[in-house]
Amino acid sequence: MSVVVKICGLSTCDTLEAAVAAGADMVGFVFFPASPRHVGLDVAADLGKQVADRAAKVALTVDASDALIRDVVEILRPDLLQLHGHESPQRVRALKQTFGLPVMKAIPVATAADLAVLPAYAAVADRILFDARPPKDATRPGGLGTPFDWELLRDLDLALPFMVSGGIHAGNVAEALRVTRAGGVDVSSGVEHAPGTKDPDMIRSFIRAARASEELMT
Template identity: 45%
Template sequence: MPGRLHTGVKICGLTEEAGFDACVEHGADWIGFVFFDRSPRCVTPQQAASLASRGVGQAKTVGLFVHPRDEDIARVLEHAALDVLQIYASEERAQQVAQAFGVSVWLSFPVAGAADLPASCPVQKMLIEPRPPKEATRPGGNAQKLDWSMLAGWKPLFPWMLAGGLRVDNVAEAIRITGAPDVDVSSGVESAPGIKDPALIAQFVRNARQADRN
């Protein structure tokens, strides 16, 4: 992967100070907050704003929303000045959100096979992850691992990020197989649902960056 500085790392689902501080200390590029009440990582806009204030200018903040109404997003932005809105919605809805709020929008795009991979990007970035099982209560954050082989040789002309089942012990392999420019982790760096492990955060970032040099 010549020419790129390093793999971008997003740590998602921050709920507490120790985890947030570890993200900043170890150089995560993006720190994510979940605004979806079915998730064990859900935070209030006030909690997100308080955490974000601990690392102003150190990493970009991402808010995750599931089929949000404009008022849902506006209520969060009243308290937390997010850099990115990551949403589960249709491509048309993602474009509407981008136009309404003038903030970078990422579209979460679950796939089951290579035929599902997007041919274009209607917003600033596509987040490629596994399609959730039928019994799942959440569209993402289920610790499912994507079949990375479906991405081998896939070279889209738009920004994208790999998510789903990434951990300290497999992130380097995932980057090597898929060529992912950015990676996203949540449960893979947790000691309990919603509680991040600072040591795992440090190792995950280190292993993702080491993959660039290999």
């Protein structure tokens, strides 16, 4: 089984190059000022050109306005929109229609009850990303380095492609994939040596570990 590997929160040329050269399938850029991984439109334009067609570009926004998403789409030319806020299923559908791009909706998970919203989002999104539910006092919805109970996704019956995130790193990515049988993994803080500061060696190690885990899923 081929695993889709996404490196999210990239903001510099060297770490982006490390991700693409190591074989990342998706590279994510964060457009959310509260995040230490936030990039401005000028930086995003340069990074997007650097990627070219070597990986899929993902634009991550959090409860963003149409105006912001329009600017991001024009500058970055993303292949996928990642909605990481409280966007409703209706909002997901509307953004797909407005921008003509596939959408990956993040669903925060702490307990089995959090999966109750899954059918509504699965009906309109193109991908689902399961991430750890942030603490109530958190200032951002992801990138906090905290895993959730992957057993909640064991034997999940979902026709839609889905990925897992939250506290995943090179040392536990194989276990995350073994338990969830997810088609992809999304990492951000797990390849950083400080919040928002990616480490090229950690990026390469994570991608190697994710690729090695593919053999365990066949």
